[in-house]
Amino acid sequence: MTAKQEQTAITPTRAQDYPEWYQQVIRAADLAETSPVRGCMVIKPWGFSLWENIRAALDRMFRETGHVNAYFPLFIPLSFLEKEAEHVEGFAKECAVVTHHRLEAGPDGKLVPAGELEEPLVVRPTSETIIGATYAKWVQSYRDLPLLINQWANVVRWEMRTRLFLRTTEFLWQEGHTAHETKQEAWDETVRMLEVYRKFAHDYMAMPVIAGEKTPCQRFPGAVNTFCIEAMMQDRKALQAGTSHFLGQNFAKASEIIFQNRAGEREFAWTTSWGVSTRLIGGILMTHGDDNGMVMPPRLAPSHVVILPILRSDSDRAAVLAYCEELAAALRAAQYDGAPVRVELDARDQNAGEKSWQWIKKGIPVRVEVGPRDIASNSVFVGRRDKAPRERYGQNRAEFVAGIGALLEDIQNSLFAKADAFRAENTVDIGGMDDFRAFFTPANAGKPEIHGGFARAHWCGGAECENSVTNELSVTIRCVPSGEADETGKCVVCGSPSPRRVIFAKAY
């Protein structure tokens, strides 16, 4: 082997500079770019198609659990936001506010806002309050419940620091808002939707997650309980990938969602809300992406297969293209995940190797090269995105077409298995504070290397202990995992008795 390292499509590599790698993959895979507006992004067709597939799959799951879609206004009267005290406190600092409704030419010819609004409008950071006000009108009787509504929308949160997909000023999401007759029903809904998210992450994103509950410090403003799914990225930091909130009667009280119950009494409804956002795209990138770019899980990939004709000479050209067209048609007639296989035929007149690398960077699951030799032997030359770029194999064309669904499913499963193994390798049980510090302290403080992971450690339940590790090590409690057996122990910070382990990690 020569001293020269094998060239990677992305520089720097993950190990060299993870945040820079992340940005370069977004560029190289043509997912998105920054915009003239600070903190806002342009989602490009290849990235948006991924979002559309996420949306379609989740939307189906929401309908299967009895929900319907609706749409509520982008603008929320300021007074609505003021109704729930904790909610105000949580969001006030990051609200964009509309104060005028007209532009007029100023003395220097420039446009200036005019027509000041009587009441400023807040661009929704989330829609609990305006949906609550609407539900208050819709709900009179227990017969009007439950209300099970979702909306796909954009929201704005004026964040200090933004990162493409992970935290942008404007982002796309879905927010489910439900109202129920009983506490139990609302609680069940909260847990049901958390499970929908967990299943979606596992089955579609091929991203293992831990479902659990947030500590009081990390709760959604105004919620009684907040549940979440937490994933581990390849820099071993945690990414909150979805949340489901049990809101109790807090927002019903704020918005006066009152119904007459079966006993004829007036009662506040029990509500929930739950959401996932375009952040999931960042999650997919950081779960599966490698030093050659994006890796799309087949079930969500904008396209499954790209056919790359090898056009060696003009005399071959027509025959090769015809063979490729037939192959594309045969693949499109095949099914994967209950729908036709999505196929690209890249007949652009460019160097074959260059085109191939472009598709590798975009993360398409399967590449198929077809040249005169393949046609002569009635075969195709196949490359999988979950394998090394040069690790390819020839296969009989009919077998390849017949097996395309199984191949895509195999890639989907291998991505999950790899991510799951990575998470397992970087999840450790920790007992004492010395080990805890060692786990979360980088060896090189000047330019921290990838370090840490998920620490499963005991916690007494006290906010002081939680805050102390956050202040000292920038480590937060990601969640109290659901469905784990109780295990008594001693709090990693203070040594007090603890009923169970929780997940500590650095987080996005």
Add this chain to the structure above:
RNA sequence: CGGGGUGUAGCGCAGUCUGGUAGCGCAUCAGCUUUGGGAGCUGAGAGUCGCGGGUUCAAAUCCCGCCGCCCCGACCA
């Protein structure tokens, strides 16, 4: 919003210290040659050097102010 870094062609960068009218690689376009793995040769196009002001005969370069982006911190999906 505090500390650090950075901003020069679509992308990655040199040039800045020591002021002299902008360069390299990749990409793009044209032509020819190539073609089973990120092609070669020749030629071409493309930059208000982040923005604004100042010093100077002359500013990418020096000075002042502002802005964007990245990292760390506070905050968060």
